[in-house]
Amino acid sequence: MNHLATSKEDILTASRDLIRENGWAAVSIRAVAARCSVSAGTIYNYYNSKADLLGDTIESVWYEIFFHPKDEQVFHDVETCISWIYERLEYGDAQFPGFFSLHSLGFMRNEKSDGKKKMMQTWEHILHGLCEVLKNDPKIRPDVFDQQFTEDKFADILFSLILMSMLRQDYDPSDVLMLIKKTLY
Template identity: 40%
Template sequence: MLTYLVNSTIMNNVQYRRRDALNKTVTSREAILAASQKLVMEKGLQAVNMRTVASVCGVAVGSVYNYFPSKAELLTATVENVWREIFHMPEGSVQFLNFADSVAWVYERIQKGSKQYPGFFTLHSMSFAAGEKETGRLKMEQYFDHMKTELCRVLKMDQCVNPEAFNDKLTPQSFVDLVFTNITLSLLEEKRDCSALIEIIKRVIY
């Protein structure tokens, strides 16, 4: 009987230690998002779900729910992190004064992002379930709007722009919209070169 009690106590202690270790493996929102991004990188956004992320982190599913109450919130946060990583510009980097160069940089970052996260740009807005798709689309539009605002800022600062390049019909904002639409179309068509777009930009505004 004594042997049984001792063994039982040992087993219970081991189980508790394993459970505690499991629950403490991930103690931050950032660690869970890092695991989600790894899944996107290796298997695509469609691979991200609560159970899979918990498995990658080595924790119980409930631990993930503590930080993200739903799959939609986890997906949205993951998408936001991916966008932020792709278009992150390190502090102290040179600020663009030339509009054509800034467009080339955006295109280059998208191309690198496409390689790092295969299918992300063409699939992520469609990877949300019916009730979640709108959230993903809005998040994508927020980042697109942010990039277009930055391109407009650089365009207005570009001292090489021909003063007569714009008028009421072709404003700096509408020009940036056209350029960005061309970037996204090239992305969908998986074009690897933006030299033609850069040449058109130079002929129009310089």
């Protein structure tokens, strides 16, 4: 059901809905305007170009998938955090089929600056969260990390495995959790 867009959030909701239904190719100024029951000019009141619209849409998709303050307790131990990340990946893939592989690879390869920047901001947020969890998890052996094998380096390893899972669409964290158990506890 179409509705009248009265805000950027309405436009972004319509854009996400188009992606859910028909993939990234469905998002255009005209398609979003039609979904919102407004003229294309109304969308241009909010966005200067399709690239600007796509950049904000990408950011809103990443936000929907990964930014959940109510899930704050997942950042108290590494195993729970990794399980939550994989659950969110699975959710993201179900809600936005092909988002991770098409969007991530496309922006990395084509250097589309705004979309790539927003994707990288989300990745940095996840990586920072992993580092914090590694530094604060009380279950981790106190002698695990040193100057050569730091929390940051292990977070990079974990994040690389997460990225591979995204690209493969493999949302089973059991191998990563086994690595964590054998390495940290």
